[in-house]
Amino acid sequence: MSAILKRSSRNFLWQHPWQLALAILGIALGVAVVIAIDLAMESSLKSFNQASQAMSGTATHRIIASDGGLDEKLYTGLRVERGIANLAPIVTGYVKLVQPGEDNFKLIGIDPFIEKSLHAGWQNGQSESFSRDLLTRLLSEPNSVLLSEKTAQQLHLQINDQFKVITDQGAQQLKLIGLFSVNDAVAEQISAKLIITDIATAQEVLGLFGRLSSIDIVIEPDDPGTLAAIQQSLPGSALLVSIDSQAESMREMTRAFAINLKALGLLSLLVGMFLIYNTMTFLVMQRRRLIGSLRLLGVTRQQIFKLVIGEALLLALIGTVVGILLGIALGQGLLYLISGTINAIYFRIDAATLMITPLQIGKGVLLGISATLLAVLPPAYEATQLSAVKVLARSQLELGSRRLIKTVGLISMLLIIGGLVTAWFSGQSITLGLASIFLILFGFGLLTPAITLLFTKLFERVFGLFLGILGRLPARMVAAEISRTGIAIAALMIAVSATIGMDLMIGSFRQTVAQWVHASLPADLYVSILGDKMTAEKALSDHQLKNEIAKLAGVQMLSSALHTKLIADDQLTKISVFELNEASKQGFIFKHQVADDLWARFDNQQSIIVTEPYAYHHAVKIGQKIRLKTDQGEQAFEVIAIYADYSGDQGHLAMSRQNYQRYWPDLGYSGIGVYAKAGTDLKQLESRINQLMTTQQTVKSNQDIYKASMEVFEQTFTITETLRWLSAAIAFVGVFSALMALQFERTRQLGILRAIGITSRQLTVLIISETGLMGLIAGLLAIPVGFIVAYVLIFVVYQRSFGWTMAFYFDAGVLYQGVALAFIAALLAGIFPAMKMAQTHPAEALRTE
Amino acid sequence: MTTDAAISIQKLNKSYQESGQQHAVFNDLQLDVKRGEFIVLLGRSGSGKSTFLNLLSGIDPPDSGKVIINNIDITGLSEHDRTLFRRHHIGFVFQSYNLIPTLTVAENLLLPLELIKRVSRKDHDHVEELLAKLKLSDRLDSYPDRLSGGEQQRVAIARALIHDPDVILADEPTGNLDLDTAEQVLELLDILVRKAGKTMIMATHSQEVIGKADRVLSIHNKTLQLR
Incomplete structure (x- = not known):
């Protein structure tokens, strides 16, 4: 293109700074929202994976367990009896720092002298002397721990200082014996809320005597024998998973959430595209006299087209760069919201950092430029149609537009109908469902001028x-x-x-x-019993608490629930174990007609009921059998009902306590429902129950729980x-x-x-x-x-x-x-x-x- | 301060700024225009004819001096009051017609009336009569872009007259028209404006108009000179 033509274009843009700025803003905002969502969502998941990798090092597999945890004898059995090396036992739990800030820290208990191949990410960065000296002390000194240099600095702790943490076992004194350094920002973020100790200290502090949270393993790809040996040794409550598949299942869990968020980002881009189209049309139409003159001077339609597209490309580049920068800033804010939602609904992310990859930036650039070019095609074509002889009057242009509106009206009707048909026939596809909304919105958008x-x-x-x-x-x-x-x-x-x-x-x-x-929430009061459900002592104390509550004046009856995990179809699956009374049975909303003997079958037969999301995701029908892993091998449980549950989108199973106790160890309760006798002062009853409880247990009225749930x-x-x-x-x-x-x-x-x-x-x-x-x-x-x-x-x-x-x-x-x-x-x-x-x-x- | 003149211009000065420099357009202009007088204003392109008309109508304020119309010093009025004054007392005819494209012919004529008062059936009849005089009865509901240049200028003249102003200011009203149409338009202005006893100042290049004017002035060296 001629340099003079380019200059003419540039001068025009400079003479219209408002339009220039708004066009750039339109592109930038659209790109920023898409980039921000992508960055925040991916960073949340990556943070989770990286935190997990920083702890697992080069492990390829992990033995995980339901809330009961793993018996540490499993570890010795695998190591000594089966002769399997490359095993790393881990105990994890959360503790709350007494001062300052009362922040939650993750306490990780490791075997300090584990094979180097199983060293966690944080261990590899340390010097040899660090490992030898400190790790021996970690093993020999009771309640000794390590912190990252930065964390210690933030907490104003020096080596040999003692500090207090609160666990389910009450307050515990820990002693800082060493500092570890981290060499990158991600590791720094992860290690910021981490306390490292040895297995024994972790078990003692967390009250998990004789139990392990997981065992990390390195299994070579050409070693199926080890894999089979481990599988054979596992009890009913344990599961061997590959680290990769675990990360993948986390991603899969949040897939729908991510798609919905990304659709919202694309909505912003769609709105932004209308803005770009509008601005570019204006920039073309305002120059109709100029373009007419250029055509008279012999500038071809192609050159005019290139001129407009060139301008759009320039605007797209500037807008995209601004959009990416804005997106990174916005992503920081969204990261907090997104990781908060993932924490609330899916799984715990301890520390999320915004991670920017060239791929994500590339996606943003591609999106910004292609959206702009797509939006600018109609006005660029319009520019080529401007007459060289007669510069069109505005009114004639509008007449042209009105004719176009009629044609577009027809297209828009097709889009709307297409959208509705897509929605109807989209099967199980979320993407098609969202695409149908976009088609409907875009269709109505095109119909709007008419x-x-x-x-x-x-x-x-x-x-x-x-x-x-x-x-x-x-x-x-x-x-x-x-x-x-x-x-x-x-x-x-x-x-x-x-x-x-x-x-x-x-x-x-x-x-x-x-x-x-x-x-x-049919009960009047609900007792919440927090803590890791791993110890027999806890089950005992839970039963004692339940018995004592039952004896209190004003208590008519109780119900109970234990929320834990079991292995169903080779997946760790959430299950609620209920002990129901007649009133609490009324609290279930079934998604279909149920037979009169439902509760009798629930209590007495090998049966389960499933939540609506579980039934949807696993395509479960009534009468179908779900195989659950027990210490006595797999057992089939018949699905006898599907009920409404909005506590999570992955869904879970539910069974009677009688059924549960037949196959699995007693883990106590997660909550107890208290039904008061008529006329009982609930406030007084609440305070009487409070007197029976530890600081880790709470009692709340159904109204309080209702409010908290809605929050x-x-x-x-x-x-x-x-x-x-x-x-x-x-x-x-x-x-x-x-x-x-x-x-x-x-x-x-x-x-x-x-x-x-x-x-x-x-x-x-x-x-x-x-x-x-x-x-x-x-x-x-x-x-x-x-x-x-x-x-x-x-x-x-x-x-x-x-x-x-x-x-x-x-x-x-x-x-x-x-x-x-x-x-x-x-x-x-x-x-x-x-x-x-x-x-x-x-x-x-x-x-x- | 009363004067017999319909328009009295006293020591009017106007300048504009360009590239940081002050350029004078008029220096101490003096002029008295009698009631019903028709003045033609000649001058080269860029000599300040349009600026002069803008100063007379109060669209543009002068740097100093006075413009007195019907014994009202419009240079002493606020911008808002000048607008209200213009609404009642001035009729404008522009070179490029300047009809409102989103209003029909009839509505273009009714708008100045509506700005002054509540439009009645009688006003509608008046519009129709005036358009009939201008041979535009069949164009009542047409939009301006459907009219020829001559038709548009006739509508513009009707719009300038519809609210019965005292002064008509015409800025090159025939500048965009062919010779025949220009003559028709000038004829119309002569009949409708002069014979109705209105004061008219017309900026033009057209030599044909000169014969019809009471006085011909030209802008030369930033002052008005009689020709």
Whole structure:
């Protein structure tokens, strides 16, 4: 392309800094949200994996167990009797520091003199002398521990200092005997909340005498014999897993969550694309005279096309770079929210650091550039169609746009129908479910200009009737510039309908969960018994506590639950073990008709009931048998019912305590439900129960648990809310950008109005009315679209993502809020352009061409 | 401060700034225009004809001096009051017609009336009558971009007259028209403006208009000179 042409293009862009900045902002915001979500989600998972790797070193496999843990005899058996080397026993648990900050630390007990091949990541970085001297002391000195240099510094601890931690066993004194150094940022983050000690100290501090949390193993790929030997030695509560498959299963667990988040990021990009399209169209249309002149001078259509695409590429590059930087900053904030949600729903992430990889940056660059180029193709083509002889009048351009709107209207109908069909036939695919929402949103987005024209006709009549010509003008102005206003309205409509859809979905979910939590809490008080369920002593003390509670005055009856894990179909699976009374049986909401003898079969036959998510993810049907691993070999349990449960999206099994005790060791209880006699003062009963409990145990009323559960519910949607607002913010920038562009283009027309006697205040009102009208149209259109989005989210996406079914609860307030959001956003976006135009001197405005 | 003149310009100065330098457009302009007088203003492109009309209408404020129209010193009014003054007393005709593209022909005419008062059936009839006089009865509901240049300029003249202003300011009203159409437009202005006793100042290059004017002025060396 000619250097002069390039200069002409560059000069034009420089002369329009507002449009330039808004186009870059549009690209940057879209890219930033996508990058931020990707970075935060991947970093959360990577942090988990890296923390796990830092502890497991080069281990290829791990023996894990349910809450009962592993008997340490298994370790000696494998090592001595089976002669298997390369084994590393590990004891882990959480302790709370007494001072300062009362932070939770992970306590890890290791064998300090384990084979070098099994050294954890942190061990490999240390010097030889460190290993020999300190590790001997670690083994020989009671309650001696190691901390990272930085952690010790932060806690103001010196070597040989003592500090207190709280565990299930009460307060424990630890002695810092050495510091280890870490050589990278990730390791530093992981080691920040870590206390290293030897196996014996960890067992003592955590009260896990004779038990191990896991055993890490290195098995060579060409050694199937060792693998088989270990498998044969494992008791019913233990499972051998490969480290890779464990990481993969964590990723799989959060897959639906990640897909939903990424879809929200793409929504922002979609809204951003409308913004880019709008800005680029403006930049082309504003130069129609210039382009016409260039064509007269012999510039070819191809050169014009290249000129526009070249400009877009430049904007895309700048926007993408800014977007990536913004995305990294935003990702830091989202990381906290995402890892918080993963902690609440899936698994514990101790320390998450934002990890940026070239691949993720590459994805961002590709996304930013391709989205921009895609959005700029229509205006670039439009530029090539500008006549060389006759520069098209604005009105003729708008006529062209109106013809285009009719064609696009047909395409949009196809997209909407395609979206609905995809939703209907998407099977179990979450991606297809989300794709259907995008098709519906995009379809309605394309249909928006056509519907806007109908709305403006209506508004024109209504307002014209009461306010005359000035009342008709805003609607006319919207319709006259439909190629610009239509796109801005579409962007706002998409963002607001997504908001309405998600609000209706979250509202429906909230109602469903609230009803479920309410029904699931039939007891008056609930005793929560925390701690690692690994010791026989704990089971004994739990039973004692239950007996003592039963004897208290005012207690009518009790129920109990133990939440633990078993091995079902070679997977560690959550199970709830219930001891139910007649009242607590009423707390189950079944997803189908149940037979009268259900509870009799639950208590007396080898049967289980499963939660709805479990049934969905494992395609379990009633009558099917699930094989559970026990010390006496595998046992088949018949599924006799499927019940509602919203405590997690992976689902779990439930069985009677009688059934459980037949095959597995007693692990005590996780909670006890207390049913008070009629007329009992619950506060007094609560305080009587409190007197029986240790500091690790709590008693709460069903109302308190209900409130706490709903708080957790709200917390898990914080990330969704945040991302939704980001999309709305991008749409706001879109409307602002379109309005600014429109007002600049209309400067002369507004100057004429001023010349014939319209005051600057009237002009402000006129422009703000126009923008308000645009917002109102976007809001009104967003109602039906939001409704469809909510429907697809509830009955397609969420059901497939998490296995939950929920009822659709219609909340008219959400619709009003949606319309108000669109209206206010557009009004706010219009204020600055309106003020700017009102301040423009009419003489100056009249001079503008 | 009363004067018999419909327009009185006293020691009017105007300059603008470009690249940090002050450029004078007018120096101490003096002019009295009688009621019903038709003044033609000549001058080279860029000599300041449009600026002069903008100063007269209060669109542009002068650096110093006074513009008195109907005994009101509009240079002493606020921007808002100048707008209200313009709304009642001034009619504008521009070279490029400057009709509001989003309003129909009838609405373009009704808008100045609506800014002054509540529009009645009588006003609608008045619009129709005026358009009939201009042979635009069939264009009542058309949008400006559907009209030819001559038709648009006729609508612009009607818009300038519809609210019965005292002063008509016309900025090159025939500049975009062919010779025949330009003549028709000038004829119309002559009939509708002069014969209605309105004061008119027209900036133009057209020599044909000179014969019809009461006075011909030209802008030369930043001052007004009689020709």
